[in-house]
Amino acid sequence: MKKIIYSILFLFVAFGFQSCVNEEKEVFDKSASVRMSEALANYSKVLQSPKNGWRLRYYAGADYAYGGYNMIISFADGKANVASEIADTKDIYHSSYDLISNQGPVLTFDTFNPVMHFFGTPSDSSLDGYQGDYEFVVMSASADSVVLKGKKWGNKMIMTPMPEKTEWKSYLDSIVKIQSENVYPDYVGKVDSKDVKLSFTENHSMDIAVGSSSSSNSYIYSTKGIEFNVPADIAGHVFKTLEWSSADTTFVGTAADGTKGSFKIYISPEFKKYIGIWNVTINNVIYSATVAQDVPGKSFKVTGPKFPFPFIAEYNSIDDKVSVLTQEVGTFNGNIVKLCPWDASVGYLTWSDGIGMESTITSKSPLTLTFADNGRWSSYTVSSYLLYMFDSAGNRIGAYTGGTYRFPFVTKAVKVQ
Structure with missing residues (x-):
């Protein structure tokens, strides 16, 4: 009986398929x-x-x-x-x-x-x-x-x-000019009487905080300011662009519904606590370092007898962290000198951008920081730094030979003044 049913079903499917094929209408005139x-x-x-x-x-x-x-x-x-x-x-x-x-x-x-x-x-x-x-x-x-x-x-x-x-x-050049003027990471303002904070990240992304809620949007610079890759929701209003005013260092914009927004530079009060004299532990030895303001609210310049060149420490106001990343620090014998992150445990270094160490506050009195890999070097773990030389084409020449070039196992910094 089952064989008969299967046979009948097969015939129906076969005839049905043939009928459909014979009656199929050509949708396109061309292949x-x-x-x-x-x-x-x-x-x-x-x-x-x-x-x-x-x-x-x-x-x-x-x-x-x-x-x-x-x-x-x-x-x-x-x-x-x-x-x-x-x-x-x-x-x-x-x-x-x-x-x-x-x-x-x-x-x-x-x-x-x-x-x-x-x-x-x-x-x-x-x-x-x-x-x-x-x-x-x-x-x-x-x-x-x-x-x-x-x-x-x-x-x-x-x-x-x-x-x-x-x-x-x-x-x-007009685009680069706006980028060079917008050196500050944070801006604050009000939209519909709501407090808004805009934080620019290093990867052309913006964190938008409204009260206790936050979101993120990627953007691109234009000749007038910035354009969001998708319209940004700021306090319930949709903004496609923000225009830059160099005269008063402000971003302004008009939402799709006509609502206005204006955002002025904001410098976190936490930023200034990092300025001063620090004891930095490198390979279990303590060295003195001076931290001074570089770009207000964004970065510090670090100097000290141990360091042949001043270097920059970036400040992240969102997480209240300080980072030391790959960077050019000077020149020597016609070559570019870079501070390069180093995994001293296995001996590998890198000079790719964005890689380095970041701080965590472990004590507020005295202010104490510990340092760890920032997670951007997929293959290795940053624990140290090296000074290396490169030619103008970016080719590696070798270790810096004008002074100390190895800074192994940077673990801690304690503010002393």
């Missing part, structure tokens, strides 16, 4: 390959159409973690010219590009370009680099905008035509 070829040809024309190239709002990092950066690109006959705020603004870098079919239309920069490949280039601390794309799925393209999606990391990016008479360098 998929022909449609893709036509789309790629159209996208090629769109890319080459602006007379002064495109402004690309480039976002790096999984889920926009490393924020946005401006790139200006022109396309012509398979060659791309690229300039950016992340490089010298007068420099234009050349490489090839192509439009290919790869599970959809894809724009690829298929030869090395120092700007386009910067965020995706592996470093000694991360095989993914800064998690940047140089291949993009073309989501849409018109004369007004091209919408791209990073093929690997999935960040949405938008290109819009550059103004025809605007020089690339002057455009980028």
